[in-house]
Amino acid sequence: MTSSGEPNSPGERANANSELMRRMAGGDRDALAELYDGLSRPLYSTARHILKDAAEAQDVVHDVFLTLWRNASSFDSSRGAAFSWAVTLTRNRSIDRLRTRANRARLLGNSVPDDLGYGSENEMLGADARVDLGDRAVAVRSALAELPKEQQLALELAFFSGLTQREIAEKLSEPVGTIKARIRRGLLKLRDMLANRL
Amino acid sequence: MIDERQEELASLHALGLLEGADLEQFTAELARSPELQRLAAELRRVSTALAHQAPDAEPPAELRARVLASASSFALDPALPKAFPTNGGLVPFRSWIPWLVAACIAVAAVWPERLYIRAESENVSLRERQRLAQLALEQTRAQLGDARRLLAQSGRQIAELSANLKAEGDLAHLKIATLASMLGNSPAALAVAVWDPTREEGVLAVSRLPALALEKDYQLWVIDKQYPSPVSGGVFVVDPATGEAHIVFKADKPVHSIAKFAVSLERKGGVPKPEGPIVLLSN
Numbered sequence: 001m002t003s004s005g006e007p008n009s010p011g012e013r014a015n016a017n018s019e020l021m022r023r024m025a026g027g028d029r030d031a032l033a034e035l036y037d038g039l040s041r042p043l044y045s046t047a048r049h050i051l052k053d054a055a056e057a058q059d060v061v062h063d064v065f066l067t068l069w070r071n072a073s074s075f076d077s078s079r080g081a082a083f084s085w086a087v088t089l090t091r092n093r094s095i096d097r098l099r100t101r102a103n104r105a106r107l108l109g110n111s112v113p114d115d116l117g118y119g120s121e122n123e124m125l126g127a128d129a130r131v132d133l134g135d136r137a138v139a140v141r142s143a144l145a146e147l148p149k150e151q152q153l154a155l156e157l158a159f160f161s162g163l164t165q166r167e168i169a170e171k172l173s174e175p176v177g178t179i180k181a182r183i184r185r186g187l188l189k190l191r192d193m194l195a196n197r198l
Numbered sequence: 199m200i201d202e203r204q205e206e207l208a209s210l211h212a213l214g215l216l217e218g219a220d221l222e223q224f225t226a227e228l229a230r231s232p233e234l235q236r237l238a239a240e241l242r243r244v245s246t247a248l249a250h251q252a253p254d255a256e257p258p259a260e261l262r263a264r265v266l267a268s269a270s271s272f273a274l275d276p277a278l279p280k281a282f283p284t285n286g287g288l289v290p291f292r293s294w295i296p297w298l299v300a301a302c303i304a305v306a307a308v309w310p311e312r313l314y315i316r317a318e319s320e321n322v323s324l325r326e327r328q329r330l331a332q333l334a335l336e337q338t339r340a341q342l343g344d345a346r347r348l349l350a351q352s353g354r355q356i357a358e359l360s361a362n363l364k365a366e367g368d369l370a371h372l373k374i375a376t377l378a379s380m381l382g383n384s385p386a387a388l389a390v391a392v393w394d395p396t397r398e399e400g401v402l403a404v405s406r407l408p409a410l411a412l413e414k415d416y417q418l419w420v421i422d423k424q425y426p427s428p429v430s431g432g433v434f435v436v437d438p439a440t441g442e443a444h445i446v447f448k449a450d451k452p453v454h455s456i457a458k459f460a461v462s463l464e465r466k467g468g469v470p471k472p473e474g475p476i477v478l479l480s481n
Contacts, residue, residue, distance in 0.1 A: 032269050033262070040257050042249050049252035058261050065265045080242065087246040092214070103330070137250035144251055158213045159248040165215050184202070184209040191244045 013136075017082035024072035032069050039083060040065070042137065043090045050094035050160050060097065064089045095162035136197065143193040151186035158183055200237055208234065212241035371395055373456050375480035384408050387441070389478050391459040393420075398452065400431065402445050402459075407477070409438035410463070416477065417468045420449045421458040428460060429453060433468040 017038065023031035040061060047057035067089055068075075068082075075082065144152055150172075157168045169176040200208075207224040210216045216224055228234050372394055379387035387407045393400040402418055410416065418431035431447040461478035 029266060029269055033266060036262055036265055040262065041254070042252070044257035044261070045252040045255040046249040048255045054255075054258075057255075058258065058264075061257060061261060062265050062268065066268050069269045080239065084243055084246040087249045088242075091246075091249070095214075100330075136247070137254075140247045140250040144248075155213075155248060156251060158215060159245065160252065164217070165210065180206050180210060183213065183215075184206040187209045187212065187241050187244055188205060190247070191240055194244060194247065 014077070014081045014083070018075070018077040021068070021072050021075040021077075021082050024069055025075070032065065035068065035082070036065055039086050042083075043086055046087060046090050046160075047094045050091065050162065051097060056097055057094070060090060060093045063093060091159070098162045139194060139197040140190075143190055146193065147186050147189055151182045151189070154179055154182035155186045155190075200231075200233055204234055205237070208238045208241050211238060212245040375456075375459050377459055377461060377478035377480045380476050380479055381408070384441075384477075387478060389459075389461060391418075391480065393456055393459075395454075395456075398448060400447050400449075402431070402434070402443070402447055404434075404436060404441070404443040404461070404478070406441040407436045407443070407461075408441060409436060413466045415464055415466050415468055416443075417462050417464040417472070417474075418445075418447055419460040419462060419472055420453055420456055421460060422449075422451075422453040422455060423457055424454060425451065427471050430468060430470070431459075433464065 017035065020031040020035045020038075024035065043064060044057055044061045047060040048054060051057050051060070064086060068086060075085065144155070147155070153172065154168065157163060157171065161168070161171075163171065165176050165179060169179045172179065204224075204227065207216060207220060207227075211221070211224055211228075228238060372392055374393075375391050377389035377391060379385050381387060384406060387405070389402060389404040389407075391400055391402045400420075404416075407416065415433035415435060417433045419428035420431050421428045429449045429451045431449055432445065434443050434445045436443040459478075459480040460472070460476050462472045462476050463474040464472070465474075
């Protein structure tokens with residue numbers, strides 16, 4: 001802990017979130033408010049990046065925090081951090097909406113925009129303008145930046161696009177095997193680089 | 199020892215990209231291997247950290263209030279029992295009455311709102327699903343119409359193909375023969391005979407045969423081995439200018455296996471058995 005009482009190390013942060021979840025399981029709404037203050041920004045950023053729609057991203061984040069609130073008693077810190085759980089919920093729900101939207105567009109006969117924003121450097125390079133991000137976010141972005149570009153792109157598409165392996169391969173005009181290898185190498189490198197920082 | 203393939207499956211699994219048989223296989227391996235479980239957990243943690251790669255966006259302030267308000271409405275059930283004293287024996291029953299009234303009023307006030315929020319949320323979801331279902335239904339109807347049209351079109355094509363196949367089948371049964379000239383003075387004379395055994399009917403096309411005197415006829419013969427003599431196919435004359443003739447003929451007797459066709463020069467009206475010279479003969 002820092003002198004101000006804020007958790008500092010990754011382990012302290014995870015423990016603090018686990019404690020908030022435990023309090024939430026007991027009906028403590030202040031704990032929910034604290035967890036919201038700590039996690040809402042990365043969760044909202046993730047949902048917004050996947051959905052490219054602020055209103056839908058808000059719905060997803062709202063839904064995720066309600067799910068955490070209602071299911072806090074089932075949270076088991078030995079199975080993963082609260083942050084990981086929240087990110088997984090956010091990503092899954094965002095991708096579900098993305099696919100529902102694509103399905104609706106198909107039913108309406110509209111084409112889904114092919115360019116989902118990946119591959120264009122605008123947003124990725126926009127990271128330079130990031131402010132108020134925690135150490136963790138900076139660490140993750142720095143580690144990602146050290147990966148070869150093709151591994152970065154494969155991981156970003158795998159995480160944010162909602163595309164399948166085959167669709168990612170088609171989008172990047174590469175064999176599926178190549179995409180799988182890039183994802184494997186990229187994730188393993190990230191694991192090594194972030195070993196003591198997550 | 200974890201191999202590259204397991205690392206690959208664990209990576210894809212962490213990102214939710216495993217499907218079908220790969221997913222089943224990996225799940226089974228995962229259940230057996232604590233080492234693989236550790237790797238999968240590590241990669242899952244790393245993969246969720248990718249969320250930090252999203253461009254930073256500040257959620258609107260009202261979202262916090264909305265989340266906390268919704269949490270309040272959902273907290274009602276677990277909270278209710280805690281609102282009642284657990285050491286009831288120390289509180290006189292009459293002193294409960296105001297609390298009960300207040301609780302009833304609170305429940306009466308909050309429950310409808312909670313129910314309304316839930317119902318409204320479900321309504322929105324149901325309306326959306328209904329709209330999608332309606333769209334799917336309309337699309338299915340359109341596809342059904344297309345399918346019916348295609349079916350009708352296919353039926354017509356099948357009928358045409360059947361007719362063509364039948365025609366081709368019939369063609370395969372036809373006996374087709376070329377008759378060459380046996381005449382020294384008209385070596386270019388030629389004829390083609392086509393015999394349809396199903397209908398027991400044939401067509402003969404002749405060209406460059408010399409025109410005949412009025413008391414003469416050409417006579418077509420069908421040679422079937424079951425008969426000792428050729429069977430007559432009828433008489434014909436040719437156009438004096440071109441030497442051509444086209445006739446549809448039938449044999450005088452039922453024929454089963456035609457060996458050859460022949461044309462002879464006979465007296466007017468024809469004869470029961472060939473008497474004159476053979477002018478055309480098939481191979």
